[in-house]
Amino acid sequence: MGGEDHTLAGHVLGTRKETITFKGFRNGIHLILDGEAPFREIQQDLSDHLQKAGTFFAGAPITLHLGERVLQQEEFLLLQQMLADQAGITIAQVYCEHEEMKSFFRQYGLPLASSPGTEQEGELIRPRSRNKAMKNNALVVKQTLRSGQRVVAEENLVVIGDVNPGAEVIAGGDVIVFGTLRGIAHAGMPDNTAAVIIALNLQPTQLRIAHFIGRPPDRDSKREAVPEIARIMGEHIVIDTLEKKRKLP
Known part of the structure; x- marks a missing residue:
């Protein structure tokens, strides 16, 4: 007995998700890093994104969203330099869950975000x-x-x-x-x-x-x-x- 064909029409492209994501919240822009991707891929994706964005984010303070990811000091400094040099972006605060990272950012003098941008901080712009x-x-x-x-x-x-x-x-x-x-x-x-x-x-x-x-x-x-x-x-x-x-x- 024949049934209805629910196959989606159209061609599905070979697609991959980038290792970095910029998301807009009412309390500002969040730069979210993939928790498992190699740092070199994050660095490349960020460089490509900033190059294409041009002045799109110029002067914008952002929240760096690490979640459970652990960055080496030199990796963080490199990201900070890339954001500043390529797009005029400053890191205003950091959201991280790992205690080692929290300790590092306290010593570095960067404020820690209390939540990752949930409804308590601001609704995601749909x-x-x-x-x-x-x-x-x-x-x-x-x-x-x-x-x-x-x-x-x-x-x-x-x-x-x-x-x-x-x-x-x-x-x-x-x-x-x-x-x-x-x-x-x-x-x-x-x-x-x-x-x-x-x-x-x-x-x-x-x-x-x-x-x-x-x-x-x-x-x-x-x-x-x-x-x-x-x-x-x-x-x-x-x-x-x-x-x-x-x-x-």
């Missing part, structure tokens, strides 16, 4: 709430972006033209390209997992939504171009045609 506030606020770029060009929008970004290989488009909300997207697109920076990327012809070098990274498979350049949407579903970036997206519940 991505959908941010989208609702952003929907009428978009930076519109009416040109084709060439290799080496980068556009950063604090909210939504609309490009009327192509995004060529070597070009980057970055937004705190959605990225919409009325043309061919062949470069790098990062929507929902830093933590807006409800953001989407839409293009009339989606052939990106790399896609990022919030802290998820997707590398699309090779596609036939002669295939018929159809409008597509990339979004987060579960722990993956999924690409669907806009027509299929409308049919999903």
Whole structure:
């Protein structure tokens, strides 16, 4: 007896989670480090993130969220220097659970956060709430972006033209390209997992939504171009045609 097919339509990209996450709370921005990833991966992901963010976080004091992770003194000093030099970010306080780390930061003179940013300290800014506030606020770029060009929008970004290989488009909300997207697109920076990327012809070098990274498979350049949407579903970036997206519940 045949049953309904509940298989999700669309292509699931090979996706990995970054080892660092910036999250916005009402009491400020938290930089959360993965508890088990090698430090060299954290260092690389942070460097990549800060480079792409440009002045997005400039001057912002943050809470460094370690949880149970233990950092060596030189590792902490390196992170502190990277944040200051690459983005003008200062560490205002630290949340950590390990007594050895608490002792180190007391001696270093950094305040300790009493909780990791739960409801007692401030409600997490919900991505959908941010989208609702952003929907009428978009930076519109009416040109084709060439290799080496980068556009950063604090909210939504609309490009009327192509995004060529070597070009980057970055937004705190959605990225919409009325043309061919062949470069790098990062929507929902830093933590807006409800953001989407839409293009009339989606052939990106790399896609990022919030802290998820997707590398699309090779596609036939002669295939018929159809409008597509990339979004987060579960722990993956999924690409669907806009027509299929409308049919999903």
